[in-house]
Structures are given as structure tokens and as C-alpha cells.
Amino acid sequence: MSIPPDASPADTAALRRQRLHWLGSLAAAARSRQRLAALCICLSGALLIGQAAAIAWLIQAVLVQHRPLASAVPVLVALLAVLVLRALLGSATQAAAGEVADTARLALRERVYRRLLARGPLWLRQQRTGKLGELMLTHADAVENYYAGYQPVRIEVVVVPLLIVLAVAWTDWVVALILVFTAPLVPFFMMLVGWGAEAAGRAQLGELARMSGHFADRIKGLGLLRLYGRGEAELDGVAAAAEGVRERTMKVLRIAFLSSTVLEFFASISVAMVALYFGLSYLGLMSLHAQVPTLGVGMFCLLLAPEFYAPLRRLAAHYHDRANALAAAAEVERLLGELPAAEAAVDAPAAAPRAPELLEQHAPPVQVRDLVLRPVGARHDVIQGLSFQIEPGQRLALVGPSGSGKSTLLEALAGWLPPQSGSIVLRPGMDVGYAGQRPYLFHGSIADNLRLADPGATDAHLRAVAEAAQVMRFAEALPDGLDTVIGERGVGLSGGEARRIGLARLLLRDPQLLLLDEPTAFLDPDTEADLLRTLAAFARGRAVVIATHSEVAMRWADTRLTLTAGGTALATEASP
Structure with missing residues (x-):
């Protein structure tokens, strides 16, 4: 069932955990592909550190130390290899995540279809077919985006920023502290925005289901509407339903744009703080080390600072996919009365006891x-x-x-x-x-x-x-x-x-x-x-x-x- 308006925070959190567990069970048949996607995206993030190190070394060696270009050839080759390997890992991540998403979407449709069969024809007669059809269309698409977008980034945001902080701390502890103390701002605002996004997404899916049901019913009864001269009048009803979907969709987009703006602002401020620290250090206006960091160290940290926040920004962007998936699960639960489990089977047609x-x-x-x-x-x-x-x-x-x-x-x-x-x-x-x-x-x-x-x-x-x-x-x-x-x-x-x-x-x-x-x-x-x-x-x-x-x-x-x-x-x- 959907979250009641007077539900306590504990009940709401419990329902959310239950729906997340159900969403996770949809991809149970593709666990290996899910692990492959997580491994590829983490390896790509680790190679990013090597890419930044190679670029920083080249700048320090060529521009500062004036080494001959011939000595930089091995590093250039290594840099090219890293770029190619990261591109391949990115493609592998998308392919594996796409297969996981397809598996989850198919599992959702199979479970919903089995539950509809189990409900029987008498129950189905009382429902709007348009709404039930949306369970296998829009709601399945929401689950697909959850697995193709949110799930891979969720693993990346745990591993890659940690690797970047360790690499930066090894070269300059001040930059590592800046990253560590500014990073919690992103998840905090993501959590605040996520609650509103989930509620708005649920309202949008509900409005879309109502419009689909309304439109499907009018299509089926088009001959009767024309017979009684109500064809033109029903256009107002269709227009009102479409307007409701537009308003709900715009509300979701407003939340998405607002959250992206806020998160980009804090990420930009954090990167600017790193750049300001190095600028003041090179100008001699700040001295937190025994000696001024080299240009190579500065470039290494500046290259990694945006990448430290990139997984967080991507998670924020895909956090709406999580909210939409939770909203889809809530709608499935509301319309079917429960979240259909994998072992759900069609009820036997004989609902009567047997003789001895x-x-x-x-x-x-x-x-x-x-x-x-x-x-x-x-x-x-x-x-x-x-x-x-x-x-x-x-x-x-x-x-x-x-x-x-x-x-x-x-x-x-x-x-x-x-x-x-x-x-x-x-x-x-x-x-x-x-x-x-x-x-x-x-x-x-x-x-x-x-x-x-x-x-x-x-x-x-x-x-x-x-x-x-x-x-x-x-x-x-x-x-x-x-x-x-x-x-x-x-x-x-x-x-x-x-x-x-x-x-x-x-x-x-x-x-x-x-x-x-x-x-x-x-x-x-x-x-x-x-x-x-x-x-x-x-x-x-x-x-x-x-x-x-x-x-x-x-x-x-x-x-x-x-x-x-x-x-x-x-x-x-x-x-x-």
C-alpha cells in the first residue's frame, strides 16, 4: 500500500526499505552482470587517478623541468592506454547495466502479470485497464532507469571518491581536508531533495495512470460518446487529464533543476577553494607546508578535485531515478494491494475443497x-x-x-x-x-x-x-x-x-x-x-x-x- 498521510517517519522509512528490497529482488537473475558493472565503473575511477598523475607529470616535466619530449613518450603512451581502457570500461559498464535493467523490467512485468492473473477476471472487471497497463509501461521504465542509471553510480560514489581522497592526501593533506569537509554537503542536500522528488514522482505516476485510464475508457466508448453527442465535450476531460500530467511533470522537473543547481553550486565552491589555496600558496600569501607545492602537485589536485565531486553530482542526477522507482513501487503496491513476489504463482482455478x-x-x-x-x-x-x-x-x-x-x-x-x-x-x-x-x-x-x-x-x-x-x-x-x-x-x-x-x-x-x-x-x-x-x-x-x-x-x-x-x-x- 502507499504511504498514508499520517504515517510516522519510522513507518515511512520501513516502507521505503521494503520497496527498495523489492526493487533489488527484481534483478536477482542478473547479479553477475550487476557486479561486473560495479567492477568496471570502479576500475575506471581508479584509472582516473593514473590519468591525472600522467597529465600532471607531463606538465611538471615539460614546462617546469624542461625535459626533452622524447623522455615523455612512455608517459604519453601510458596516458593514451589509460584513455582507451577507460572508454572500454565505460562501454562495458553501460552494456552490463543495460542488461541488468532489462532483466529487472522483464521481472516487474512478469510479476505484475502473474498477480493480475491470480486476481482473476471478476477483480479485473472492476479495474481501469489503462491504469493497470501503466504498471507494465511507465512503471517498468522507471525501474529500468533505476538500474541503468542510479545503481552503477551508487557503487561508484562509495569507491571512487575514497580513492581520490587517499591519492590527494598522499600529495597534499590540505586539499584532502577540503574535500573531506565539503563532501557531506552533497548527500545532505540530496536527502532533502530526494524526499520531495519521491513524493512528486509518485504524484506524477498516479496522474499519468489516471490519464491513461481515462483516455483508454474514452477510446473504448467512442462510438457511444458520438451517438449521444458527447465526443467534443469529452475533449475537455482529456485536456484536463493532460494538464494534470503536465503540472505534475513540471513539478518534478523543477525539483530536479533546483537540486542540480544547489549541488553544482556547492561542488563549484569546493573546487574553487582548492584553486584558491594553491593560488595563494604560489603567490606566497599562504604557507601551510615547509615548501610551496610544485606545479605538478597543484595540477594533480586540481584535476582530481572536480572528479571527486563528479560521482556525487552523477548520483544526485540519478537520485531522481531512485525516487521514481520508489514511486513506481508504491503505485504497484497501491493498485495490486501488495508488491508481487518472485514466487507468486497463478492461483489454482478450483477454489473448493476436495472430497475424501x-x-x-x-x-x-x-x-x-x-x-x-x-x-x-x-x-x-x-x-x-x-x-x-x-x-x-x-x-x-x-x-x-x-x-x-x-x-x-x-x-x-x-x-x-x-x-x-x-x-x-x-x-x-x-x-x-x-x-x-x-x-x-x-x-x-x-x-x-x-x-x-x-x-x-x-x-x-x-x-x-x-x-x-x-x-x-x-x-x-x-x-x-x-x-x-x-x-x-x-x-x-x-x-x-x-x-x-x-x-x-x-x-x-x-x-x-x-x-x-x-x-x-x-x-x-x-x-x-x-x-x-x-x-x-x-x-x-x-x-x-x-x-x-x-x-x-x-x-x-x-x-x-x-x-x-x-x-x-x-x-x-x-x-x-
Whole structure:
């Protein structure tokens, strides 16, 4: 969950540590590449000392001691080698850090996707898909910048400044003291700015998620908005959402520019103090040593002084990546209710206890005992004290008025909705298939949507289930038959046609228990009769539960289970 407004500093720090630990676990599979990046960036920093020493020696030897240029050739070659090696190490650091970032981003998307699968379709129906989509887009990008930018510099800022201070102290202890006493100013201001940056980043990600959800919802309902003349009016809502993102983004940028300015100011003051010390020493106005430092010593210290603060400045620049990553983790936690762990697995579809082993061999495929069901978000139960069983090959019709709980019962049998009390016992190995009233169809061909159930299905098998579900009755009239491309959510098809595709997809999966919600709705009598006839042949030997208002479908079933609107009275009877 996100940090509450009245959270204590200790709670806030604990939540931050928890999220940092979670962020660190995302790159667990790339620890070796992470160590390689840290090693390369530290070696590059160590070579920087040798580079400064070579430049300082050349200035002292050529300009002060007037040595011949030939004697400087080995040092020039060494300097060139150091420059080339540092360039290679920089490339290796970026490559390794990029691989770590890719691993972390993929891990985030996998964990979020698994958690969304575990939440189930009933929970997803209550969410805005635009917001959930941002978890795998903008939030994953924030984690990528955290690993590609902040993490390597975090190691560098611990090792390289320490090496520079030791090297400078060996040549001039005064400069080392200046560096040591001014260095804490940078982390102090980074800490102050970091708190504001994290809060601003969280607000920006939240605003971006809201805008994405708002825009995605309007795109999906564009036809309805145009039908009611609200198309132009919704532009104001989109503009307001975009303005909110702009304001939040500008606030983040203001914090970033302010922090960079402050840190650059203190780093420049510190380097100026080193330059002032040497200037006064060379002019004879300050004498803290037995003798004036040589020009080579002065150049060595002046070259390293900016480099001492460079990792700190880079850390400050990438500190916003850390803040954005923490904000992304907070948003993931807020939207999903938790930070998904690596071992998180998709919940098993059967949310009911199993019967004792000795009874399972002879038990019917499904046993329902004292079942009490309540739809997601509802305040009252729609089914109370329901008990029945389904035998192999039985065709059970769920009948009753709208709101009596027929669809809710099917969702519970499918394992989507846990009971309030009672149990649903499935025989071990029972494969359950569900075809709802609003089957989701993806943008693509009809055949592609069918093959979701069995990607390796042959064309002949595909056509057979399409014939059984009466899909070919309308597909043959389409330009490309089953290869005709349809829009997202079945745009271009009628409601009945979409349901028949959903039914054909279920038949292609070939489950042992078929759960069908109004499969014959919106069909003409001839098509309904043909569908029920082919369905009876296709489902021979399998149990079928069908929720329906159709008298024809009720007669097709061999048993009826009648549910009342109050959810208290029910009865089972044989179909006439």
C-alpha cells in the first residue's frame, strides 16, 4: 500500500526499505552482470587517478623541468592506454547495466502479470485497464532507469571518491581536508531533495495512470460518446487529464533543476577553494607546508578535485531515478494491494475443497453442498444453502429470473468466485470450461481467436468446432471466412455471433465440464435448434451446465435447477 498521510517517519522509512528490497529482488537473475558493472565503473575511477598523475607529470616535466619530449613518450603512451581502457570500461559498464535493467523490467512485468492473473477476471472487471497497463509501461521504465542509471553510480560514489581522497592526501593533506569537509554537503542536500522528488514522482505516476485510464475508457466508448453527442465535450476531460500530467511533470522537473543547481553550486565552491589555496600558496600569501607545492602537485589536485565531486553530482542526477522507482513501487503496491513476489504463482482455478480420497473414485464430477454465493461488490447473497450434484453426461439447465444468481453460480463452478460458505467439490482431474455472455475477442482473425484454446489445432479441427458452434453459418459469408479479421471485443460481429465464437473456442479446448451462460441468446429458432443439436453430439459423455431463459434450451437439458430472485428457494426437476 502507499504511504498514508499520517504515517510516522519510522513507518515511512520501513516502507521505503521494503520497496527498495523489492526493487533489488527484481534483478536477482542478473547479479553477475550487476557486479561486473560495479567492477568496471570502479576500475575506471581508479584509472582516473593514473590519468591525472600522467597529465600532471607531463606538465611538471615539460614546462617546469624542461625535459626533452622524447623522455615523455612512455608517459604519453601510458596516458593514451589509460584513455582507451577507460572508454572500454565505460562501454562495458553501460552494456552490463543495460542488461541488468532489462532483466529487472522483464521481472516487474512478469510479476505484475502473474498477480493480475491470480486476481482473476471478476477483480479485473472492476479495474481501469489503462491504469493497470501503466504498471507494465511507465512503471517498468522507471525501474529500468533505476538500474541503468542510479545503481552503477551508487557503487561508484562509495569507491571512487575514497580513492581520490587517499591519492590527494598522499600529495597534499590540505586539499584532502577540503574535500573531506565539503563532501557531506552533497548527500545532505540530496536527502532533502530526494524526499520531495519521491513524493512528486509518485504524484506524477498516479496522474499519468489516471490519464491513461481515462483516455483508454474514452477510446473504448467512442462510438457511444458520438451517438449521444458527447465526443467534443469529452475533449475537455482529456485536456484536463493532460494538464494534470503536465503540472505534475513540471513539478518534478523543477525539483530536479533546483537540486542540480544547489549541488553544482556547492561542488563549484569546493573546487574553487582548492584553486584558491594553491593560488595563494604560489603567490606566497599562504604557507601551510615547509615548501610551496610544485606545479605538478597543484595540477594533480586540481584535476582530481572536480572528479571527486563528479560521482556525487552523477548520483544526485540519478537520485531522481531512485525516487521514481520508489514511486513506481508504491503505485504497484497501491493498485495490486501488495508488491508481487518472485514466487507468486497463478492461483489454482478450483477454489473448493476436495472430497475424501475413498469417495472420489465413485463420486459424481461435481458436488455442491450448502452453497452461499455473493457477487463481487454486492452486499447481499444471491444464492443460499444450495446443494446439488452433476452426473457424467448430465445436461443441467439453470433457470430463473434475471438476478437470481445463474451467472454467479457458473462463475463459482468455474472457480472464479469463492463461496461465502459451503463447498464446490470437483472430481480430481476434472477440466472445466466456461463460455460467458460477453466472451472477450481480441483484434485478429476469427481463427486466431479460436486458437487461443489450442494453438496447435489443425484447420480441420478448427472448422469442426466452428461448425458445431454454428460459427460457419455466418463465417462463410465473410470475405475471408475464418481468416476474417475482427476488431477488439468482437467489433464487426453481432452479440450472438460473438457468443458462438466463444462457444467454439470452448469446444476446441474439449473440457469435461461445460459451463454455458446464455449460449442461444439472440439466435433465431433455426440456428438455436441446430446449435443445440450439434452441441448434444459434441458434448456426449460430458457434463453440461447451461444458464438460459430459452424454453427450447430448457427442454434440451435433462434436468432443471430453478433459482428464485430471493436466493432462498430452489428446486431441481427433470425436464419434460
